[in-house]
Amino acid sequence: MDKKLRKILTECIRDIETGARDVDGCLERHPDRAAELRPHLELWSGLDAASMARPNFAGQQRGHQRLLAAITDLQKRGERRMIPFLTPALAKAAAVLAGVVLLAGGAAGASAALGGPDVGGQVLSTMGINHAPDAAQNGKDHANPNAFEGSDNAGQGIDNASETGREHANPNALDGPENADDHDADANDASDDGLNTANDRAADQAEDGLNTAGDAGAPDDVPPDSVP
Amino acid sequence: MNEQVASVEAATHVQPYEADLVGRAKERSPEAWTEIYNTHYAAIFRYAKARVFDETTAEDLASSVFVGALKGIDSYRYRGRPLLAWLYRIARNVVASHQREVLAPRGEELKEGLDLPRRVIWHLIRRPRRDEVQATGRDPIETISGEGDPAMMVDRLDLRDALAKLPTNQREVVILRFLVGLSAQEVAAVVGKGTAAIYSLQARAILALRERLK
Numbered sequence: 001m002d003k004k005l006r007k008i009l010t011e012c013i014r015d016i017e018t019g020a021r022d023v024d025g026c027l028e029r030h031p032d033r034a035a036e037l038r039p040h041l042e043l044w045s046g047l048d049a050a051s052m053a054r055p056n057f058a059g060q061q062r063g064h065q066r067l068l069a070a071i072t073d074l075q076k077r078g079e080r081r082m083i084p085f086l087t088p089a090l091a092k093a094a095a096v097l098a099g100v101v102l103l104a105g106g107a108a109g110a111s112a113a114l115g116g117p118d119v120g121g122q123v124l125s126t127m128g129i130n131h132a133p134d135a136a137q138n139g140k141d142h143a144n145p146n147a148f149e150g151s152d153n154a155g156q157g158i159d160n161a162s163e164t165g166r167e168h169a170n171p172n173a174l175d176g177p178e179n180a181d182d183h184d185a186d187a188n189d190a191s192d193d194g195l196n197t198a199n200d201r202a203a204d205q206a207e208d209g210l211n212t213a214g215d216a217g218a219p220d221d222v223p224p225d226s227v228p
Numbered sequence: 229m230n231e232q233v234a235s236v237e238a239a240t241h242v243q244p245y246e247a248d249l250v251g252r253a254k255e256r257s258p259e260a261w262t263e264i265y266n267t268h269y270a271a272i273f274r275y276a277k278a279r280v281f282d283e284t285t286a287e288d289l290a291s292s293v294f295v296g297a298l299k300g301i302d303s304y305r306y307r308g309r310p311l312l313a314w315l316y317r318i319a320r321n322v323v324a325s326h327q328r329e330v331l332a333p334r335g336e337e338l339k340e341g342l343d344l345p346r347r348v349i350w351h352l353i354r355r356p357r358r359d360e361v362q363a364t365g366r367d368p369i370e371t372i373s374g375e376g377d378p379a380m381m382v383d384r385l386d387l388r389d390a391l392a393k394l395p396t397n398q399r400e401v402v403i404l405r406f407l408v409g410l411s412a413q414e415v416a417a418v419v420g421k422g423t424a425a426i427y428s429l430q431a432r433a434i435l436a437l438r439e440r441l442k
Contacts, residue, residue, distance in 0.1 A: 071261060
């Protein structure tokens with residue numbers, strides 16, 4: 001492409017658009033290129049003079065109605081969005097409550113089975129049992145040794161194992177891992193909802209509950225064959 | 229130069245007005261959207277018409293541009309550029325999306341029936357179908373001479389074909405300048421370039437169009 005011609009044409013278009021010159025003025029300014037320049041400027045003028053498409057009034061009105069309908073629709077959706085906005089908060093609250101109840105119930109059940117202290121009461125009184133993954137892990141750590149020891153003791157037929165309490169902790173110890181698993185799952189649900197407070201308390205409680213169960217004297221009527 | 233000064237002065241007045249309008253539009257004010265629609269519909273319609281060369285389709289697309297703007301207004305930040313520049317960007321996307329939807333199936337249809345080179349297929353799919361011509365009673369691909377009283381040279385120009393062959397930036401400038409009817413300053417503001425660049429792109433486009441007439 002002829003760069004010189006392009007440059008002249010650019011200048012001419014600028015001059016015509018700004019009103020500094022008309023087509024003839026541009027041609028007079030570049031007499032040596034006038035023959036080449038003329039058809040280009042005529043084409044440019046022809047495009048400039050071309051009539052623009054006129055929008056159809058009915059079509060424009062239809063588009064306007066469509067826009068207004070879209071505004072109404074968005075406004076309605078905005079109102080509806082308020083209810084889903086509240087739902088997650090309610091779901092979180094329900095998850096917290098469910099987690100607390102399950103953890104407290106598990107710990108209380110373990111204690112009750114052993115006939116030990118009222119762990120459930122302690123759990124309920126202290127609350128804030130939300131970080132059960134740690135608690136569950138602690139529960140497992142504490143429960144498993146007791147379970148194995150209890151199993152050995154049961155096999156040996158030792159009746160008076162209440163001195164240490166460990167031997168009688170077998171049923172609880174077996175329940176411990178299950179409870180811990182349940183708590184683990186519950187806590188995962190809870191933590192998914194962002195409920196990560198009072199972690200240490202939960203861990204301590206779970207640990208205390210299981211330790212209490214282990215240390216407590218087990219009832220004499222627990223059959224030794226109940227232990228695997 | 230006077231025109232540029234006037235343009236700057238006009239922009240100074242327009243900015244607070246448009247900023248306020250955008251603020252009200254964000255609040256889904258029907259009045260604000262009606263104002264935006266009435267102010268810019270013609271330009272958006274002309275742009276769409278220049279791209280698709282069909283009045284009914286252009287009406288639908290122009291309408292879609294404003295509905296799209298309504299849906300996207302929350303993420304739009306007014307920074308002093310004309311509101312039309314934002315609408316133009318939406319219009320470009322809407323037209324491109326439409327062309328993908330419309331042209332792609334027709335291309336597939338042709339490819340299935342004919343084993344033609346890609347360039348030939350694209351040439352064919354740009355032409356109207358015979359049933360479309362019969363239905364409307366006229367060829368939707370018209371020279372610009374069918375709509376007014378243009379210069380003789382433009383009569384000979386199949387504008388749709390010519391525009392399609394221009395590089396994108398030149399084509400957009402020609403459409404906005406001549407078919408939408410914006411001034412060079414307005415085109416510059418809409419496409420985000422300097423006015424000098426718009427003059428240069430016009431000159432390049434004219435040279436390219438002239439080549440096609442030879």
